[in-house]
Amino acid sequence: MADVVIVGAGPVGLFMGLLLLQRGHRVRILERRSTRSNRSRAIGIHPSALAELARAGIAGQLITAGVQITRGVAYSRRRRVAELAFDGDSGFPFILAVPQTVTEEVLELAVRNLDAGAVVRGADVQEIAQDLDCVRTIADCPDGIREFRSRLVIAADGAHSRICRRYQPGLPERSYPDCYFMGDFPDNTGHGSDAVLYLEPEGIVESFPLPHDVRRWVVRLGTPERDPTAGGLADVVAHRTGEVLDVAGNSMLSAFDVRSRLAHRMVHGRVVLLGDAAHEISPIGGQGMNLGWLDAAALAPIVDASFRGADVGRHLAEFEKTRRKAALRASHQAGLNMALGRPLWPQAMSARNAFFAGALEVPAISGFVERRFTMR
Numbered sequence: 001m002a003d004v005v006i007v008g009a010g011p012v013g014l015f016m017g018l019l020l021l022q023r024g025h026r027v028r029i030l031e032r033r034s035t036r037s038n039r040s041r042a043i044g045i046h047p048s049a050l051a052e053l054a055r056a057g058i059a060g061q062l063i064t065a066g067v068q069i070t071r072g073v074a075y076s077r078r079r080r081v082a083e084l085a086f087d088g089d090s091g092f093p094f095i096l097a098v099p100q101t102v103t104e105e106v107l108e109l110a111v112r113n114l115d116a117g118a119v120v121r122g123a124d125v126q127e128i129a130q131d132l133d134c135v136r137t138i139a140d141c142p143d144g145i146r147e148f149r150s151r152l153v154i155a156a157d158g159a160h161s162r163i164c165r166r167y168q169p170g171l172p173e174r175s176y177p178d179c180y181f182m183g184d185f186p187d188n189t190g191h192g193s194d195a196v197l198y199l200e201p202e203g204i205v206e207s208f209p210l211p212h213d214v215r216r217w218v219v220r221l222g223t224p225e226r227d228p229t230a231g232g233l234a235d236v237v238a239h240r241t242g243e244v245l246d247v248a249g250n251s252m253l254s255a256f257d258v259r260s261r262l263a264h265r266m267v268h269g270r271v272v273l274l275g276d277a278a279h280e281i282s283p284i285g286g287q288g289m290n291l292g293w294l295d296a297a298a299l300a301p302i303v304d305a306s307f308r309g310a311d312v313g314r315h316l317a318e319f320e321k322t323r324r325k326a327a328l329r330a331s332h333q334a335g336l337n338m339a340l341g342r343p344l345w346p347q348a349m350s351a352r353n354a355f356f357a358g359a360l361e362v363p364a365i366s367g368f369v370e371r372r373f374t375m376r
Contacts, residue, residue, distance in 0.1 A: 001026075001134070001149045001150065002026045002027060002028045002148065002149070002150040002151075003020070003025040003026045003027065003150060003151050003152065003307060004017075004020055004025060004026075004027050004028075004150055004151065004152045004153070004154060004303065005027075005028050005029075005030060005135070005137045005148050005150040005152070005153045005154070006027060006028070006029045006030070006153075006154045006156055007030050007125050007137070007153065007154070007155050007156060007157045007163060008029075008030075008031065008155070008156035008157035008158060008277070009029045009030075009031030009033075009104075009108070009119055009121070010104065010156065010158060010275075011042070011100065011103050011104055011107060011289050011292070011293070012156045012274055012275035012276070012289065012292030012293060012295070012296060013029055013031075013154075013156035013157075013274075013275075014029065014104060014107035014108055014111055014119075015053075015056070015107055015292075015293050015296050016154055016156060016274060016296040016299070016300065017029045017111050017118060017119075018056055018058075018107060018110050018111050018114070019056060019296060019297065019300035020300060020303060020304070021111060021114040021115055021118065022056065022114065023300065023304045025303075025304070025307060026115075027115065027118050028117075028118060028120055028148055028150070029111070029118055029119045029120065030120050030123040030125055030137065030139055030148065031119060031120065031121050031122075031123060032122070032123065032124045032125070032157075033121065033122075034121050034122040034142075035121070036101065036104050036105065036108070037100075037101065037104075038101055039100070039101070039252055039254075041099075041100040041254075042100045042103075042283070042286065042288065042289040043097050043098060043099055043100065043208065043210060043216060043286065044069075044095055044096070044097060044208070044286030044289075044290075045062065045066070045095065045096040045097075045098065045103075045289075045290065046095055046286070046287070046290045046374050046375040046376075047089035047091065047092040047093075047094075047095070047374055047375070047376060048089075048290065048294060048374075048375050048376055049289075049290040049293045049294060049375070050062075050063075050091075050092045050096060051091060051092065052293055052294065052296075052297040053293070054091075055297075056110070057110070058106055058107065058110050061106045062096060062098050062102070062103060062106055063096060065098050065102050065106070065211060066096045066097055066098030066102075066211060067096070067097040067098070067193050067209045067210060067211055068094040068095075068096060068097075068193060069086060069094055069095045069096070069097055069193055069194070069195050069208070069209065070085065070086055070087060070093065070094045070193065070194075071083055071084060071085045071086060071087075071194055071195070072084045072086070072194065072195040072196070072197060072373070073191070073194050073195070073196050073197070074196075074197045074198075074199055074353070074356070075196065075197070075198050075199070075241070076198065076199040076200060076349065076350075076353050077200065077201075077346075078241075078242060081199060081353045081356065081357050082353075082356055082357040082360045083360075084360060084366060084369060084370055084373070085366075085370065086370060086373070086374055087370075088367060088370045088371060088374065088376060089374065089376060095195070095286075095374060097208055097209055097210055097211075098210075098211065099210060099211070100289070102211075103289075120139075120141070122141055122142045123139040123140070123141045123146070124139060124140045124141075125137055125138070125139045125157070125162070125163070126138045126139060126140055126145075128153055128163060128166070128271060130269050130270050130271065134149045134150060134151060134270075135149070135150050135151070135152065135153045135270045135271065136148070136149055137149075137150065137153055151270065151307065152270050152271075152272065152303065153270060153271045153272070154271075154272050154274055154299075155271060155272065155273045155274060155277045155278075156274045156275050156277055156292065156296075157277050158275070158276045158277060159261070159276040159277075159280040161273070161276070161277035163271065163273065163277060164263060164273055164277045164278065167265075167268040167271060167273070168263045168264060168265070168273075171261055171262075171263060171264075172261070173259050173260070173261045174259060174260045174261070175257070175258070175259050176257075176258045176259070176260075176282065176335070176338060177222070177342075178220060178221075178257070178258050178282075178284075178338045178341070178342070179220075179221045179222065179223060179224045179225065179255070179256070179257045179258070180218055180219065180220055180221065180255070180256055180257075180258070180284070181218070181219050181221055181225045181228060181232075181233050181236065181254075181255045182216060182217060182218040182219070182233070182252075182253075182254050182255075182256075183216070183217055183228075183230060183233045183245075183250055183252055183253040183254070184210060184214050184215070184216050184217075184250065184251045184252040185214070185215060185217060185230075185234075185245045185246055185247075185249055185250050185251070186213060186214060186215075186246045186249040187209060187210075187213045187214055187215035188244075188246060189207070189215060189243060191207065191209070191215075192209070193209050194209070195207070195208050195209070196208075198240060198241045199340075199341075199349065199352075199353055200240040200241065200349075201343060201344055201345065201346045201349050202239075202240055202343055203219065203220035203221065203222070203240070203341060203342065203343045204219070204220045204340065204341030204342075205217065205218070205219050205220075205236075205237055205240050205241050206218040206219075206284075206341075207243075214251065216252075217233065217237055217245065218284075219233065219236045219237060219240070220338075220341040220342065221236075222343070224255060224257055225255035226255075228253050228254070228255040229253070230245075230247045230250035230253055231247050233245070233250075233253065234247050256283075258282045258283075258284070258338065259280065260280055260281050260282060260331050260334070260335075261279070261280040262278075262279045262280075262324070262327055262328065262331065263277075263278045263279060263324075265320065266278045266295075266319075266320045266323060266324065267316050267319075267320050272299065274292060274295045274296060274299065275288070275289075275291065275292025275293075275295055275296075276288055276292060278295070278323075278327070279291065279324070279327035279330075279331070281327065281330050281331040281334050282331070282334035282335065282337070282338055283334075284334055284337045284338050284341070285330075285333060285334045285337040285373070287330040287333065287334060287375060288330075290375055291326065291327060291330050291375075294323075294326065295323050298319055298322070298323060299319060302315045302316060302319055330375070333372055
């Protein structure tokens with residue numbers, strides 16, 4: 001009998017587990033994969049999330065392993081358009097870029113240091129049944145079918161959450177006319193630790209620094225890339241920006257389209273949806289993982305108080321309300337980010353870029369934009 005079973009050992013599930021273990025609760029984190037993924041995927045950690053990671057005692061390790069992005073710079077047709085400093089947060093005046101593989105490694109080590117058996121890999125959850133006094137989670141494990149009993153189940157099993165589909169069947173999805181193609185390459189641009197946006201008539205190209213002199217490139221396409229290759233991505237980047245990528249050094253490649261989905265409720269009796277399982281948003285802007293961490297930070301003290309005998313019904317209702325509002329805001333911001341990257345006629349692009357450049361010269365406007373981009 002555990003206090004909490006968490007489904008999913010990604011960044012959000014591991015962080016939720018860490019917070020509860022630090023409060024003295026017995027936790028089991030069930031993960032379908034037998035090993036951690038080696039794909040870098042999510043890379044941006046925003047100041048508000050860094051503050052919560054710091055409270056949990058792990059921000060320092062991530063900062064040491066990552067790159068501090070202190071500003072973003074925009075170019076268009078080889079000319080510098082504008083820049084924006086990410087220095088509005090006094091505690092963490094930067095966005096941290098660190099591969100998700102490193103983030104998960106740091107989180108899992110912190111969890112295992114508190115309970116070596118907390119993470120159960122190769123556990124594919126098949127069923128969840130709520131009884132009066134516990135929840136039974138049935139999982140197909142390497143040693144056969146196992147039943148895990150707990151007082152609470154937290155679903156952090158990602159955008160394709162089976163648990164969300166069970167408790168919120170037929171949840172409407174929104175699709176967008178945006179597809180993306182991204183990859184990691186050796187950094188020979190000379191942009192250092194700057195995030196760079198290339199606002200081009202054919203569509204945006206985004207570029208972010210990573211540790212060990214690597215840079216991520218993301219290009220906006222109008223249709224899905226069905227046969228992604230490093231050479232194909234390099235060709236698009238070169239055509240739009242003039243930057244030449246080292247194809248032989250490519251270390252990650254991915255193509256994806258975008259959808260959003262927002263659960264009407266996060267709390268379902270003794271089952272709580274968290275992170276992408278509750279609110280899938282566009283990855284453009286790097287908010288999804290951070291949103292899930294902030295969910296976890298808000299939920300952990302409520303769970304702790306409940307296990308200690310407090311009546312937390314009002315707090316759970318407020319949690320659900322505020323976190324859903326935060327997800328809506330993040331989804332709207334991601335939508336604006338995508339709109340910014342869509343193709344425009346060259347004359348319209350020039351006019352828009354000139355407007356943005358002038359607006360960012362106004363401190364009140366640049367401060368507002370900075371807060372939106374850094375989730376403050």
